[in-house]
Amino acid sequence: MLPFARVAILGLGLIGSSVARGVRASMPSVALSGYDADPQVRETARAIDLVDDVADTAGAAVIDADLVILCVPVGAMGGLAAEFADDLPAEAIVSDVGSCKASVVEALTAALPGATIVPAHPVAGTENSGPEAGFAALFHKRWCIVTPAPDAPQVAVERVSEFWRRLGADVEIMEPEHHDRVLAVTSHLPHLIAYTIVGTASDLEEVTSSEVIKYSAGGFRDFTRIAASDPTMWRDVFLANKDAVLDMLQRFSEDLSELQRAIRWGKGDQLFETFTRTRAVRRSIIEQGQDDARPDFGRSDH
């Protein structure tokens, strides 16, 4: 039996449109409605037949749903929830796909008093954005972290978990606060670092932008992929998960200073030791199927 029969997807970008395609592929009998605040996105969604019904308001999209998933930047969750609060069926479960969870649990709980709220975070994505960037396999073999609000019934948590398993994900249940600490290091800090280094490289005087681009295969190009991610989404992540990000950043800066000092004083042994230790992490990620084992991610020219 399917966990839900009528799913409303609010926000039809990369993740929302991937959820829609995943539902179509793995649960084809589910009735799908969708909404996006951007009229242009709604038009595209209709043109590519992304969902059964693209509504012109959030309220119209949720009115029949038994699952409502908010797929918008985390700073927009509360406002969007307020928009459809009056139209939300009493028995519907509200979920989302945001990259921070404590602030989202708080915003949804405040905007939807009495509703069943089971936030989730599929740890998956690409650097592309918009309704045409999504694809059904995005969540295959990726983890989806479910962070239920304190009063969410167990059966609701299980239904949302089953929904994600049907999209191909493995599910883990976690406290929202712990999620935010874990993701600060595995996702938020890496994005901040990547945005920074791409910015630094763009601002040099004696090395031209054209040189930076030409010789980017030395390692820099990897960072530019992450730094091409959606700016609105990431602005909201850093504002919403401020404390955890600042703490991780502080640790990173201390470690970087130590390596900086090792370089300045020519401490080769210390550098070698650090660089050796980090190899094992890569090996574990490959072994656990969390990355492509082929060299260089299997980039097309190899």
Add this chain to the structure above:
Amino acid sequence: MLPFARVAILGLGLIGSSVARGVRASMPSVALSGYDADPQVRETARAIDLVDDVADTAGAAVIDADLVILCVPVGAMGGLAAEFADDLPAEAIVSDVGSCKASVVEALTAALPGATIVPAHPVAGTENSGPEAGFAALFHKRWCIVTPAPDAPQVAVERVSEFWRRLGADVEIMEPEHHDRVLAVTSHLPHLIAYTIVGTASDLEEVTSSEVIKYSAGGFRDFTRIAASDPTMWRDVFLANKDAVLDMLQRFSEDLSELQRAIRWGKGDQLFETFTRTRAVRRSIIEQGQDDARPDFGRSDH
């Protein structure tokens, strides 16, 4: 006409073995000799028939060569050159593939007085190491930067350039010092940052290593690929290109502090502006064929 007839490759790791395979593929009539300081690597090279003759000393490998390419960590260049100095034919050209060039020009010039020295740096690689990790297509459509010693004759520079073009690379001529500044930002700094963040993530108390690995698809896994690169090679790069790396690192740290401050004080507009600016760099890299245009580098699960 081929630029060289008898090529000696000293150091049979990822790059050396890729050069060997590239020569076999694109210049099959060239006689290839090889040497590696590690007897195990020499044995593997013989077993996989990497070159025509695997010599047991560097001197024996170069004795008939008209091109000698040193493919060892930059800190080992001078010592290796001294080993074969007495056996180097007077008309041979000496080149290398090191990631820093000023220190290599200096070390080779000192060890090989009177020799024709034309260092080069193919900006290509993967996170794998050793004689079995190489492949002929590694240099296809990548840049190879040639940084001739001051007294190298133009014809020697042209022959080395043609050699790399035959391996599929585009060639650029550059001053060694400028090369080291450019690569400090497009390659050395990214590696240092990646090694640091992978180390930081391994040292957390309340987030376990197993969580870091499980949820690495949020961005972290990209950094682990770079941080799996050869530790000896990278130790030498940071020691040899110290000044340029420390300068770039200083700029990076300043930029990171600025973003840190923007997060602490909730300056969303500033974050949004920075994150928007960096998107354009990615676009240029794709347009110039320096990275895979498919989302997520075309990783296998998409």
